[in-house]
Amino acid sequence: MDYLIPKKLPYDFLKSIDVVSIEQVKVDVQSTSVKLECYNNVIKYLKSNNGEIQFGWTFSQLGNIVLKLTAHVVVKLPDGVFKCVTPSEHNAAEIYFSPDNTVASLLNNGRLPARVYSLVDDEIVAKFVKLESLQNKMRLDGNLIAIEYIMNEKHLLSQRLINSFNAYS
Structure with a gap:
């Protein structure tokens, strides 16, 4: 099971967490762009x-069952249009993007955060979301030992998570 770019966003849920401005942004990968390096890719582009x-x-x-918001950086062109210059992990030609300048204050050790939310009322999904959130915090802190422990805990939960995933599909 992998996170995928949703074809349709859960707009009602997003409104409940104060995400209201959502844009579809074209991905225009530059020759020097590297996956998972959006900030550096934008800096290079703007030079x-x-x-x-x-x-x-x-x-x-x-x-x-689970929605993940991942901090991201795109280019805002002089005409106000957004452009993503970073290769998509899923080879998408467009991404959904919600502008939020407060993300800049969330940088930690040069890393961008993620926020993870349960979309269903399910005990196993709630445990998984808690582990994902903790893993994100440890990733930002650079705590590799904690990340390994959390990955193991997620592995132990995996079969029950698959059952929940299938129950809500």
Whole structure:
């Protein structure tokens, strides 16, 4: 089970967590761009192109049970249009993006955060979301030992999570 870019976002849920501005942004990968290096990719792009840095969130889902908001950086062109210059992990031509300049203040050790939410009322999914959130915190802190422990805990939970995933599909 992998997080995938959703075809349709859960707009009602997003409104409940104060995410209201959502744009579809074209991905225009640059020759020097590297996956998972959005901030550096935008900085490189802006050295020879007009525009500015725009922080915000992208979205991915684990089936119908978990929503992940991942901090992301795109280019805001002079005409106000957003452009993503970072290769998509899923080879997407477009991404959903919610502009949010407060993301800049969430940088930790040069790493961008993620926020994970349960979309269903399920005990196993809630445990998984708690582990995902803790893993994100440990990733930001660079705590590799804790990450390994959390990965093991998620593995132990995996079969029950698959059952929940299937129950809500």
